[in-house]
Amino acid sequence: MNPFSYIRVRDLAQAIREAAIGDTRFIAGGTNLLDLMKENVEQPGRLIDINDLPLSHIEETADGGLRIGALVRNADLAADSRVRARYPLLSSALLAGASPQLRNMATTGGNLMQRTRCYYFYDVATPCNKRQPGSGCGAIGGVTRIHAILGASDQCIATHPSDMCVAMAALGARVNVVGPDGPRGMAFTDFHRLPGETPHLDNNLAPHELITSVELPRDGFTQHYSYLKIRDRLAYAFALVSVAAALQIEGGRIAAARVALGGVAHKPWRNPDAEQSLTGMQANPENFADFARDLLSAAKGQGDNDFKITLAQRAIARALAQAAAGTPQSQVDKQIV
């Protein structure tokens, strides 16, 4: 048992002030942080419980989008009638994640911040540059079935495990944060980082900053979307590969395309140039297969996970075909939310 202190904060200013004291972590739903503490992967000296902060609301934005408070639970977000109607891709991705019990606790901010599921990261008996910078990477040359095929480095080949974040990346969301220097915002796709030489940094949050909300733009791609998650079990398993596909189709041709991948990189993976190449093309299987090959052209397997390259190509083509046909791999109507 590692001793730690615990306080519950009432407002943002107090949260930011308290965060600057000692080795502190915010705790929201606790579904990731408590596991990390029990496994001795993280040993914070102080926990700041943020559950009383006024960040549990979903609000309209001036430009017709939605602002999702950082403490909105994954289950509540998936079930929100506005989200289901205007952002079914997001609702679908949320319902593909974890289990109903976990989704009841897990928060929007915590989901962005959840750490990799790399086996070696959780096994403190093995080296891990993410857990302990400079110690080496147990995964490289080890068991790599769940690891990255895109954007990895010779320091770390871990993946980001979220489903929600893949949909948010595809939808073009923004992340709002507040810290000692005040509030700021960034594109969702700029929030998470690739590992490079600093794999201990998962994201671009500055020290002591707190996520306050995620904003969705007006266009939710309600007609042509699909979230396709490939995993070892039908439920309660992280993605080997997931695809959030969103299309705007006019007269049989693609007017806009968004494709984000989960389970393949250290962050939700998007390539706007490749997406742009679909514009003006016919929404047909040949074009989707060409696009998928293009998107994976730089992919590199680690041995055990070589299968993910073909799997991802097929999943992309399938998700795009489902989106184009208006027959999404939807969880929305299949589960009691």
Ligand SMILES: Cc1cc2nc3c(=O)[nH]c(=O)nc-3n(C[C@H](O)[C@H](O)[C@H](O)COP(=O)(O)OP(=O)(O)OC[C@H]3O[C@@H](n4cnc5c(N)ncnc54)[C@H](O)[C@@H]3O)c2cc1C
């Ligand atoms: C068995 C299991 C299966 C799962 N399966 C899936 C899955 O299939 N798909 C999926 O997407 N997820 C899955 N998850 C992960 C789950 O979604 C995350 O654990 C959850 O979203 C984290 O949210 P939380 O509020 O519980 O975070 P916490 O555990 O409270 O915190 C996690 C991290 O976020 C930080 N944090 C929390 N809120 C903020 C904030 N507002 N600002 C800054 N930092 C903050 C904390 O300091 C901590 O470092 C699974 C989890 C478990 C345990």
Ligand code: SF4
């Ligand atoms: S892949 Fe990354 S998280 Fe996994 S052992 Fe290597 S450095 Fe650690």
